[in-house]
Amino acid sequence: MIPQKMHEMFAKPNHDEASRQEFVNDFRVHLASRVFPGTFPAYFGRVLPAFVKANGREPKDRHEVRKVMTKDPFYQLWSAMQRNSQEMIWDSVIDSVERQLPDLLKKAKDLKGQGSLTLNPDVVVPKYHTAADIHLQPGAYHTDSGPDDLAAGAVYDRGTYIYSMGGLGEGNDGLGRILHKFFRKQYPDMKIGRVLDMGCTIGGSVTFWSTQEPGTEFHAIDVGAPCLRYGHARAKVVGGNVHFSQQNAEKTSFPDASFDVVTSHILLHETSRPAIYNIFKECYRLLKPGGVMMHLDLPQAHGQSPLEGFLWEWEIYNNNEHFYGQLRELDMNDVATKAGFKPESFKVHQVASTWDDGQTPYSAENFTFPVYVGVK
Numbered sequence: 466m467i468p469q470k471m472h473e474m475f476a477k478p479n480h481d482e483a484s485r486q487e488f489v490n491d492f493r494v495h496l497a498s499r500v501f502p503g504t505f506p507a508y509f510g511r512v513l514p515a516f517v518k519a520n521g522r523e524p525k526d527r528h529e530v531r532k533v534m535t536k537d538p539f540y541q542l543w544s545a546m547q548r549n550s551q552e553m554i555w556d557s558v559i560d561s562v563e564r565q566l567p568d569l570l571k572k573a574k575d576l577k578g579q580g581s582l583t584l585n586p587d588v589v590v591p592k593y594h595t596a597a598d599i600h601l602q603p604g605a606y607h608t609d610s611g612p613d614d615l616a617a618g619a620v621y622d623r624g625t626y627i628y629s630m631g632g633l634g635e636g637n638d639g640l641g642r643i644l645h646k647f648f649r650k651q652y653p654d655m656k657i658g659r660v661l662d663m664g665c666t667i668g669g670s671v672t673f674w675s676t677q678e679p680g681t682e683f684h685a686i687d688v689g690a691p692c693l694r695y696g697h698a699r700a701k702v703v704g705g706n707v708h709f710s711q712q713n714a715e716k717t718s719f720p721d722a723s724f725d726v727v728t729s730h731i732l733l734h735e736t737s738r739p740a741i742y743n744i745f746k747e748c749y750r751l752l753k754p755g756g757v758m759m760h761l762d763l764p765q766a767h768g769q770s771p772l773e774g775f776l777w778e779w780e781i782y783n784n785n786e787h788f789y790g791q792l793r794e795l796d797m798n799d800v801a802t803k804a805g806f807k808p809e810s811f812k813v814h815q816v817a818s819t820w821d822d823g824q825t826p827y828s829a830e831n832f833t834f835p836v837y838v839g840v841k
């Protein structure tokens with residue numbers, strides 16, 4: 466694993482904690498590189514021939530593949546170990562956060578830096594977040610244990626690094642790097658006065674953007690207070706300049722035409738179908754004329770083979786990513802046009818999951834993210 470860059474707000478693991486965390490990471494790399502590939506011979510050598518023999522045809526979609534693959538002993542073995550490794554991530558990280566929490570709270574209070582934090586205890590965390598702990602992180606993004614709590618953010622910072630096997634880069638900001646690079650490729654000369662990032666969590670992505678666009682005013686919203694508190698403190702220590710606020714992306718308090726650019730980085734797949742429609746409408750309302758909306762997210766089901774589609778959905782059935790199923794099926798052109806974007810001003814791009822500074826996410830070789838781009 467590329468070592469994660471530590472910063473002043475990071476919950477630094479001690480010797481034993483580091484050893485556990487590195488074990489979990491290496492276990493996940495082993496599963497991904499040595500065990501998971503065995504699902505292909507299991508499917509093509511055993512499961513598919515048995516299906517064809519029984520039905521006289523191949524499975525027509527990923528749902529039919531699921532019915533047979535989930536009974537295969539090799540797939541069951543990989544899947545059970547993968548699920549266990551996911552639980553082990555949080556077990557290995559929570560200890561070091563809890564041990565250092567009083568220090569982290571104090572540091573966050575004393576920090577000097579740029580940007581701001583505005584919390585609103587009246588914001589209701591949507592049901593699509595409270596229904597289950599997404600990614601199995603205990604308490605998810607929003608569980609708040611007190612007025613200054615930031616534990617969920619500190620756990621997320623280290624936990625997602627191990628979750629992605631270092632794939633988000635040493636600064637854990639790879640998604641921001643990918644989208645910012647794509648944005649500047651598409652709009653090299655665009656002057657951007659104000660940018661809003663929706664569903665920012667600990668602001669890894671938007672904070673990176675803010676370091677690349679020094680004259681721009683960055684705002685970032687999320688519903689989870691502990692992640693926002695940590696994100697604000699983290700942005701200060703890594704030299705970012707972001708105004709964080711606790712708001713629901715479906716309906717924010719910003720006036721119409723407030724922003725030149727509205728972004729999100731893997732927000733949509735963790736919301737509901739009506740929420741995705743509402744978020745696009747809100748983006749349209751918030752953009753200035755000529756402004757650009759860019760949402761980077763996980764792949765949809767269209768165009769995937771039945772096996773590929775089934776494998777992509779492991780997270781839905783085993784990692785509390787239940788709502789990703791909504792995005793997999795949606796007609797995004799319909800979502801965009803219902804929000805107000807003209808059909809010719811909306812396009813789905815496929816963007817490579819790599820960036821230019823020599824870092825290539827291990828877990829995402831040959832992988833592309835769809836990016837939904839609308840211009841008002």
Ligand SMILES: C[S@@+](CC[C@H](N)C(=O)[O-])C[C@H]1O[C@@H](n2cnc3c(N)ncnc32)[C@H](O)[C@@H]1O
Binds near residue numbers: 594692732
């Ligand atoms: C996968 S995380 C996003 C990661 C983050 N954008 C990054 O680049 O590191 C999804 C985030 O979206 C937030 N979220 C989900 N629904 C939301 C909504 N309706 N309004 C604002 N934030 C939301 C969650 O609280 C969570 O922090």
